[in-house]
Amino acid sequence: MSGVRFSPWPPFFNNLRRFLPSKRRSTPPLTQDVTCCYNLKHYKDLWCITCKKSISLLPNKLTLYRRSHSGRWQCRYKLKGRGWHRESTGEHELDDAREIAFKLYYSAEERARNNLPVNTRRFKHVAEHAKQRMQQELDYGTGKGVYKQYIRVIDKHLVPYFGNRQVDSITVADLHDYAAWRDKAIAYRLYERKREALKKRIKSIDRLRAELQKLSSNPPPYRPSQTVVNTHNAALNRVFDEALLHGWITESIRPSMLNKAAKTDTRGSFEFDEYRRITDTLRSNWLTQTPSEQGRRIRRVLREYVLILANTGMRHGTEATNMRWSDVNYYTDARTGERYFEFYVRGKTGQRSLIARDGVYRFLERLKDMDAAHCDKTLDEVIALRSDKYLFRDETGERVSADQLRQAFRRLLDEKGLRRGRDGKNRSLYSLRHMYATRALAKGQNIYVLSVQMGTSVKMLEQHYSKLTARMRADELSGRMRTIEQSEERS
Numbered sequence: 001m002s003g004v005r006f007s008p009w010p011p012f013f014n015n016l017r018r019f020l021p022s023k024r025r026s027t028p029p030l031t032q033d034v035t036c037c038y039n040l041k042h043y044k045d046l047w048c049i050t051c052k053k054s055i056s057l058l059p060n061k062l063t064l065y066r067r068s069h070s071g072r073w074q075c076r077y078k079l080k081g082r083g084w085h086r087e088s089t090g091e092h093e094l095d096d097a098r099e100i101a102f103k104l105y106y107s108a109e110e111r112a113r114n115n116l117p118v119n120t121r122r123f124k125h126v127a128e129h130a131k132q133r134m135q136q137e138l139d140y141g142t143g144k145g146v147y148k149q150y151i152r153v154i155d156k157h158l159v160p161y162f163g164n165r166q167v168d169s170i171t172v173a174d175l176h177d178y179a180a181w182r183d184k185a186i187a188y189r190l191y192e193r194k195r196e197a198l199k200k201r202i203k204s205i206d207r208l209r210a211e212l213q214k215l216s217s218n219p220p221p222y223r224p225s226q227t228v229v230n231t232h233n234a235a236l237n238r239v240f241d242e243a244l245l246h247g248w249i250t251e252s253i254r255p256s257m258l259n260k261a262a263k264t265d266t267r268g269s270f271e272f273d274e275y276r277r278i279t280d281t282l283r284s285n286w287l288t289q290t291p292s293e294q295g296r297r298i299r300r301v302l303r304e305y306v307l308i309l310a311n312t313g314m315r316h317g318t319e320a321t322n323m324r325w326s327d328v329n330y331y332t333d334a335r336t337g338e339r340y341f342e343f344y345v346r347g348k349t350g351q352r353s354l355i356a357r358d359g360v361y362r363f364l365e366r367l368k369d370m371d372a373a374h375c376d377k378t379l380d381e382v383i384a385l386r387s388d389k390y391l392f393r394d395e396t397g398e399r400v401s402a403d404q405l406r407q408a409f410r411r412l413l414d415e416k417g418l419r420r421g422r423d424g425k426n427r428s429l430y431s432l433r434h435m436y437a438t439r440a441l442a443k444g445q446n447i448y449v450l451s452v453q454m455g456t457s458v459k460m461l462e463q464h465y466s467k468l469t470a471r472m473r474a475d476e477l478s479g480r481m482r483t484i485e486q487s488e489e490r491s
Contacts, residue, residue: 057101058077060078062075062078062102064098075088075089075101125167126246127154127159131154135147135151144350145348146234153231154238158232158239167240168248175258186224194215236257268421270432275435278412279307281416287299299408302412304366306409307363311360316433318402321402321405323344324388325386326386328341328364329341329383330383331353340356341358342355370393371393392405406428
């Protein structure tokens, strides 16, 4: 934008040139709609009373102006090496606006001298930018699936706590206060959730009535898991990254993340005999011992679902239930000519391929036969077809959800008394993945190869899966090694 020009000069203004800025020094840039008049009384303050366009408070440094559609005064100021900046004074009266404008200018100069951001934003503003960026990446297919969790954390926790704070004012002490607030909020949310769940079932289960009474008198001191803390820290880092990108904070004043959480315990697993009881049940008439036709269809799919999880180590839910027939392929080793089943899975850690045990062909055959669209074809033909139909579907062609499979498996464990292990830990479909890992490590599987197969880190395997005791290796140490494959020969 160009500065104000007083040309051509009226004759009566020639004597006033000595009061005007030098030609070598232009007047402060104004808004595009600014026009200047040649009235002498207007020139005293460099502000047109009639036009009400601008006031130069500091030549070429600080200017007041007011937009045509607003009654509030705005200011523009120039900082050495950082160009022009705009801010609103928020004032309607000129005297008040002058005072605020000088405060804004000198405050900005002080921040610039200390190498701090001149302009900053409130946390909720920066958080909105971070959310939009993550959502765009998700829409384009380049974002990580965990971005959805980050967005929920920002909406549910970060913005309610930090919302109106200036993002550059957040310190390590503030993060300590946030961590305490978050832990308390999550604790009572979990407490209330469990309390309400128990209330719904208390009419029929006396044991739950006693547990509810215990919870009501003494709320348990819940602490979030390491996974929850890491998710919160990652979401907070996305907001600070956004602020750093726009220059609203600097790296020197960026606070460090806190990473303190409750110790993560190992997950419940199945011993060999327990897994054999599960597979025997899935081969029995238990599949039809339900009054609901839909329930019988779900149980038939559950049989193949359990066997495939136990023979691949993939995650229950996102990885398994989202699999399509196009994700099943044959891999042929160029050196040996051997052919293997290869699955492509997508989930928590992105996309990866894994090699399934040879026995999965029987389970895939039964899934194919249940599918009316594929039952007249061979398994090789279905794999070559690269169909986009979901793998786990019932006879009607309807996709079976992860929640339906989870509930059906929970009923099986409850009926067989396998819901809780000897170590007191609850078991679920995810325990099949834990069993896969512990059995593989017990048989001497390379931990790095296993980490690639399961889509997790070596550190995570060492932390959760490799605590093998002499009891867990009893079969191996005694020379009576039994394998999961032996329990599935009749499956």
